[in-house]
Amino acid sequence: MGVEVEVSRARCIGSKSCVNAAPGTFALDPVGVATVRLPLTEPVEALVEAAECCPTGAISVTQDGETLA
Secondary structure, X not given: OOEXXXXXXXXXXXXXHHHHHOOOOEEEOOOOOEEEXXXXXXXXXXXXXXXXXXXXXXXXXXXOOEXXX
């Protein structure tokens, strides 16, 4: 299964906190909503930090079915 990262487009406000924490994984699309770049290249710790920094809690990180953030 591995690591999975999801962004709730409805909750994202485009603060770029995820981009700052894990720029290899997150980017803002043309309308300013965070997207996930694949393949995931950042360490799991950076992905969790990005999720924890999100002011709206729009990011979820799971590893092998276990929710990390």
